[in-house]
Amino acid sequence: MTETWEPARLAAGRRAWRLTLVGTLVSSLGTGLTLPFLFVYLHGVRDLSLPLAGAVVAVGAVAAFALSPLSGAFGDRVGLGRLLVTGLVVQGVGTALLAVPAGAGAAFVAVACTAAGNSLVFPALNGLVAAQLPPVARTRAYALRFGVLNAGIGIGGLVSGSVVSLQHPASFQLVYLADAVSTLLFAALVGIGMRHSPGFRGVRGRPAAEGEAPAPSRGYRTVLANRPFVGFLLCSFLFSLFGYAQLDGPWAAFATASAGAEPRAVGIAFAVNTATIVLCQLGVVRLTGRWRRSRLLLTAAALWACAWLVTALAASPALRGLPAAVALAVSLGVFGLGETLFSPVAGGLPNDLASEDLRARYNALGSATWSVAGFVGPPMAGLLLGTGTPTLWVVVVTAGMVVAALGALVLGRVLPESVDRPRTAVEATGT
Numbered sequence: 001m002t003e004t005w006e007p008a009r010l011a012a013g014r015r016a017w018r019l020t021l022v023g024t025l026v027s028s029l030g031t032g033l034t035l036p037f038l039f040v041y042l043h044g045v046r047d048l049s050l051p052l053a054g055a056v057v058a059v060g061a062v063a064a065f066a067l068s069p070l071s072g073a074f075g076d077r078v079g080l081g082r083l084l085v086t087g088l089v090v091q092g093v094g095t096a097l098l099a100v101p102a103g104a105g106a107a108f109v110a111v112a113c114t115a116a117g118n119s120l121v122f123p124a125l126n127g128l129v130a131a132q133l134p135p136v137a138r139t140r141a142y143a144l145r146f147g148v149l150n151a152g153i154g155i156g157g158l159v160s161g162s163v164v165s166l167q168h169p170a171s172f173q174l175v176y177l178a179d180a181v182s183t184l185l186f187a188a189l190v191g192i193g194m195r196h197s198p199g200f201r202g203v204r205g206r207p208a209a210e211g212e213a214p215a216p217s218r219g220y221r222t223v224l225a226n227r228p229f230v231g232f233l234l235c236s237f238l239f240s241l242f243g244y245a246q247l248d249g250p251w252a253a254f255a256t257a258s259a260g261a262e263p264r265a266v267g268i269a270f271a272v273n274t275a276t277i278v279l280c281q282l283g284v285v286r287l288t289g290r291w292r293r294s295r296l297l298l299t300a301a302a303l304w305a306c307a308w309l310v311t312a313l314a315a316s317p318a319l320r321g322l323p324a325a326v327a328l329a330v331s332l333g334v335f336g337l338g339e340t341l342f343s344p345v346a347g348g349l350p351n352d353l354a355s356e357d358l359r360a361r362y363n364a365l366g367s368a369t370w371s372v373a374g375f376v377g378p379p380m381a382g383l384l385l386g387t388g389t390p391t392l393w394v395v396v397v398t399a400g401m402v403v404a405a406l407g408a409l410v411l412g413r414v415l416p417e418s419v420d421r422p423r424t425a426v427e428a429t430g431t
Contacts, residue, residue, distance in 0.1 A: 005134045009198055013132035016197035017141065020128060021148055023186040027088070028149045030182025032156020033175040034095070034177045037164060038111075041098070041176075045169045048104055056107050058375070060115030065202065068364045069220065071268035075124055075360025080131060081200030081359060084124035088187035091117025099173040102234025117183075119371065123231055123363030127191035130351035130359060135422050140285055142347030143340070147281035154274035158159040161267070188373055199359075223361050226237040228414045229353045234408040235297060236370040239342060242400025243304050244370065245377025247335065250385065251311065255328050258390040265325035276336030284340040292420045294412025296341045301405035303338030305398050309330045312394040352419045 032039075042053040075083035094113025097106065125145075133141050164171045180192060194200050252367075255261040255269070288296060314327035315318065346366070354362035384393040412420060 010087065010134070012196070013198045016168075016194045016199075017129065017132045017191045019189055019197075020132065021145060022127070023189045024125075024145055024148050026189070027146060027182050028152025029159075030157045030179035031094045032153035032158075033160040033361075034098075034179045035153060035157065037172065037175075038098075039162070041172050041219045041379060042107060044166045045172050046101065046107060048107065052104055056104070056111050056392045058302070059108055060111040061371060061375040063112040063113040064119035065368060065375065067116050068123070068368040068371060069361075071120045071122065071123060072364030073219070073359035079199065079201035080127040080195050080360055081197065082353075083120055084128060085187050085191045087115070087117045087120025087124055087285045088183050088190065091121060092180045092183035092187065092275075094116075095176055095183060099176035101169075101173070104368075119367065122367040122370075123152055126347050126363045126366070127351060128199045129347065130354075131356075132197065135352060137421065138351065140245060140290070141280070142280050142283040142344040144184055146339075146343040146347070147278050148272050150277040150281075153269065157274075158272075163358050163431070181411030182321075191256065202262075217328040218266075218358060220365070222359055223354075223358055223365060224416070228411070228416065229350065229362065229365075229420065231407075231411045231414050232349055232353070233365060233369055235411050237373055237399045238347060238400060238404035238407055239301070239304075241377050241380075242397045242404060243335075243338075243342075245373045246381055246393075249378050250381030253381075253385055254311065254390055254393060255314065257385070258310075258319060259324050259328060261314070261325060261328055261381055268325070268328045269371045273281045273332035273336040273339075276333045280337060281343075284337070285344060288341065290421070291420075292412060293345045294408050294415060294420055295328045295412065296345050296409035298405050300338040300341040300345075301408060303341070305401035306406070307335035307338065308394050308398045308401065309424060310334060312391055312398075315391065316387045341415060348422070349415075349419065 039053055039057060042048045042056055047055075048056065061269055073085060073088070086279065091114055094110050094115075097110035097113065100106065101109075124143075129141050129145065130138060160175050164175060175384075252266050256263070257264055259271075288299075308331070310327055310331035314324045316324075319327055350362045350366045353358060381393055381397075384390075384396055
């Protein structure tokens with residue numbers, strides 16, 4: 001069914017979209033303050049043993065995965081805006097609890113709340129962008145939001161790096177409180193500024209328009225019957241498992257243990273990654289605006305495979321010191337370039353396949369693949385890195401990205417033309 005976008009809806013959607021960007025920037029600044037420090041904080045400040053700190057972090061992944069299906073059903077019933085406000089409040093409360101010095105039990109509760117809230121926020125934000133903007137504008141919108149998100153995280157990381165110190169435990173509490181405040185500010189912005197915008201309230205239970213048949217009661221069975229979407233879920237899982245799930249802990253562990261990199265070099269490499277995304281995101285989208293989404297995924301997989309190979313090169317005996325550090329920075333720069341191709345597809349494709357009354361469920365399942373990959377990927381990497389042949393990790397993750405590239409080719413065969421090439425399809429219909 002073709003979506004209708006009357007002038008009033010377009011205007012309201014654009015206003016809400018601008019507020020979404022502002023809220024994304026505010027909350028991402030807070031996220032950047034705390035993102036690298038959870039494990040360090042739990043162990044170095046809260047005095048939890050390393051295994052116990054690891055268990056606390058794992059509980060967050062389990063909570064996020066368990067709540068994802070419920071978040072989709074809840075969002076379709078009450079509305080994506082209300083789902084977003086709920087998620088931001090839960091996330092903000094959890095982050096504030098982390099700032100309170102207490103025992104392991106309180107840490108489990110705080111991390112579980114933070115992860116549970118985030119599992120509501122991610123699909124709600126993705127769905128809201130689709131509710132606010134017509135299909136032709138969504139690819140650029142997802143790219144812009146991803147760029148703003150990374151800019152905020154990068155700035156927050158620079159600030160926290162100059163403030164936080166293990167010698168001053170109160171500095172950790174300060175940044176966690178600031179993160180909580182930024183999250184709750186976003187919740188207030190959505191709850192007050194977007195309450196009358198498209199997508200804020202659910203479409204279920206809404207009276208049918210004149211001449212419109214009541215929508216049938218549908219759920220996850222209907223979503224999973226959508227073969228192109230299931231294909232996308234499988235492809236997204238491969239990208240998450242062999243890409244994003246390897247980026248933080250496993251990549252840093254390989255860089256320090258096998259490539260002999262100093263922590264400073266690792267930090268610079270991540271800064272290069274963020275800078276690449278912020279500087280290149282919109283330019284890349286303009287250059288590839290007419291590419292098939294399956295081709296964007298294929299190119300992203302190729303770039304991520306190259307990034308892992310450059311990481312392996314950094315561990316070569318011929319490259320030590322500065323050359324190895326440069327190779328590591330290049331590897332995450334290449335990975336960031338792949339992210340600029342992957343992020344608009346990951347945000348837009350599920351929403352172009354979704355119907356209005358199931359949009360939250362589509363986005364919830366899309367985010368669940370990230371949760372599963374985040375739970376499986378690091379332990380898998382730990383086993384590979386601990387074999388005595390750390391380069392085996394590079395072989396496996398590179399091969400995984402090759403499989404993801406093949407998955408993108410297959411996906412291109414099952415996606416509807418209007419979804420694989422949305423801008424061309426819109427121009428052809430003149431809408």
